[in-house]
Amino acid sequence: MMKAKIVSTVPRSRFELFKVEIPDQWEVDFVDYPLPEEALIEALRDADFLLVGSVHHVSSAVIHAAPSLKMIHTEGVGFDKVDVEAARAVGLPVCNNRAVNNVSVAEHTIGLILAALKRMVYSDREIKRGDFTAVQTQLRTEGIHELRHQHVGLVGCGAIGQEVARMLGVFGCKVSYFDTYRPSPERERALNISYLELDDLLAQCDIVSLHVPVLPDTVNIINARALGLMKDHAILVNTSRGELIDQPAAASALESGRLGALAIDTLAPEPPAKDHPFLTLTPDAADRLIITPHVAGTTAEAFTRMLQWVIADFQEVLAGRLPDRVCNGVTELR
Numbered sequence: 001m002m003k004a005k006i007v008s009t010v011p012r013s014r015f016e017l018f019k020v021e022i023p024d025q026w027e028v029d030f031v032d033y034p035l036p037e038e039a040l041i042e043a044l045r046d047a048d049f050l051l052v053g054s055v056h057h058v059s060s061a062v063i064h065a066a067p068s069l070k071m072i073h074t075e076g077v078g079f080d081k082v083d084v085e086a087a088r089a090v091g092l093p094v095c096n097n098r099a100v101n102n103v104s105v106a107e108h109t110i111g112l113i114l115a116a117l118k119r120m121v122y123s124d125r126e127i128k129r130g131d132f133t134a135v136q137t138q139l140r141t142e143g144i145h146e147l148r149h150q151h152v153g154l155v156g157c158g159a160i161g162q163e164v165a166r167m168l169g170v171f172g173c174k175v176s177y178f179d180t181y182r183p184s185p186e187r188e189r190a191l192n193i194s195y196l197e198l199d200d201l202l203a204q205c206d207i208v209s210l211h212v213p214v215l216p217d218t219v220n221i222i223n224a225r226a227l228g229l230m231k232d233h234a235i236l237v238n239t240s241r242g243e244l245i246d247q248p249a250a251a252s253a254l255e256s257g258r259l260g261a262l263a264i265d266t267l268a269p270e271p272p273a274k275d276h277p278f279l280t281l282t283p284d285a286a287d288r289l290i291i292t293p294h295v296a297g298t299t300a301e302a303f304t305r306m307l308q309w310v311i312a313d314f315q316e317v318l319a320g321r322l323p324d325r326v327c328n329g330v331t332e333l334r
Contacts, residue, residue, distance in 0.1 A: 002318045007043045008051040009033035010075050010307075018300060020307040026314075041065040049314050054078035054096075055270065060086035070317050070333065071095060073310050076297060077160075078241065080214040084328035091334040095313050095325040099159035100305045101297035106163035108296035109209055109239045112263035113152070115290055116235045117207070118144050119261075122287050148172045153196065153205030155221065156212035156240070157183055164209060165191045176201055179212075202229040209237040210244050224249040233260030239296040242268030251277035254285040263290040270294055 004026045012030045015022060022028055031043050033056050040058075044050060044066040052058055054076035060083045063069075072082055072094045079096040087094045115121055119139060126135040152168055154161045154177040161177060168175050169192055176196045188194070198221075202208060208230065212218045222236065223246040230236070236259060238245055247268065253259035262278075272279060278289060313323040322333055 003027070004048045004314060004318060005029070005046060006049045006051060006314070007031060007040075007047045009035075009056045010051050010053055014303065015307055018304045018307060020304060020311070022311065023315075037062055044069065049073065049317070051075065051310055052082065055081055058082040063087050063090060063092060071313070071323075073313060075306050075310065077101060078213065079327050080241070088328045088330055091330055091332070093317075093322060093326045093330040093333065094328040095310075095323055096327045097306050097309050098325060098327065100309060101299070101302035102159040102163045104299040104302045105160045105239050105296045106167055108265060108292070109160075109164050109211075109237060110167050112237050112239065112265070112290060112292070113207055113209065113235065114147065116237070116261035116263040116288075117147060117150070121290050150174075150206040151176065151204060152207045152209065153177065153201040154193075155179075155198065155201065155208060155210045157181075157193070158211065160239075161211035162187070162191060164211065165193050176205060198226075199229055202226055203231070205234065206231060207235040207237065210240045212240060212244065214241045214243045219243050220246040222246065222250065224252075227253045227259060230259070232258060235259075235261045235263065238262075238264040238266055240266060242266040242270065248277045251281060251285070254281060254288055259288070261288045261290070265292045265296040266294050267291070 006026055006028045008028055008030050029043055031040065033053065037059060040062055046068050047066065048068065048070050050069055050072045052072065052074055054074045055078065058072060058081065063083060063086045069092055072087060072092065074082065074096045077096055077098055077100060079094060082094055084094050123135050123139065148171050151174045154164060154175065157177040157179040162183065165175050175193045177193050178196055178198045178201045182195060196204065221244050227249055250259065250262055254262055267276065267278065278291065281289060313325060316323045317333060
């Protein structure tokens with residue numbers, strides 16, 4: 001086993017908690033994030049690898065100041081906080097752990113869909129306040145619905161989107177998707193999904209779920225215009241990134257009643273300020289908002305895979321091979 005120096009903003013405790021062993025020959029410098037760029041640059045002196053959390057920033061300045069680096073690796077799927085273009089310009093591979101948590105995120109997505117559709121969080125809170133009869137009467141009067149009879153639209157049909165589609169197939173609901181990269185016709189048939197252009201998907205679907213990365217053309221992909229296209233009282237779900245939604249516009253849609261429910265695992269920024277649009281809603285609008293703290297993809301099983309895959313990719317580089325998980329277009333080691 002070759003020696004290596006790794007700088008990690010992912011804490012040592014993560015490796016210990018999930019019992020993932022680091023090779024004895026490797027020197028690992030665990031640094032606390034956030035930290036000044038100058039401190040990260042100093043830590044990277046003579047380092048072979050940089051491991052960062054998926055929401056940890058790595059700037060062009062850091063990349064250019066670390067010529068010894070052989071690879072940057074993000075812990076999870078996201079890599080938008082790394083300046084991947086700067087890395088590509090200097091021939092530095094950036095890897096992510098794509099598809100590592102597709103089952104975890106898909107399960108969470110289904111949970112949010114059901115919670116919003118059945119108004120579970122609202123019911124739980126009101127019953128604990130002693131209003132069992134009132135909330136029962138309200139929900140029976142207003143009506144709650146079966147997932148089987150909903151038309152679900154997936155914005156993004158990569159590994160996670162396809163896993164969500166597979167799980168939705170068990171419920172028997174109609175599933176459509178939009179993506180700039182379409183699965184093969186055979187895969188569409190296997191998942192029983194149909195393609196719709198984005199505007200058509202927004203207009204036709206009862207539930208819209210987001211499964212795309214943060215890219216220049218996906219930031220605020222759900223804006224005031226998109227929300228205006230959606231059905232009255234539609235449900236919007238986001239287990240991807242907060243930047244995909246124009247949050248003030250979504251808050252306004254909740255306030256007006258135009259949006260039936262919003263169920264999200266991600267916000268922008270994280271953690272949110274006390275005056276964040278989603279935290280300052282009126283009680284009625286807040287009742288139709290469900291938030292979890294960006295944990296959809298961070299199950300114990302997913303964390304174990306993430307760390308194991310990172311070590312495997314570092315070993316590939318040390319053996320002179322480029323890992324399959326390179327995400328910034330670099331095609332050879334520098």
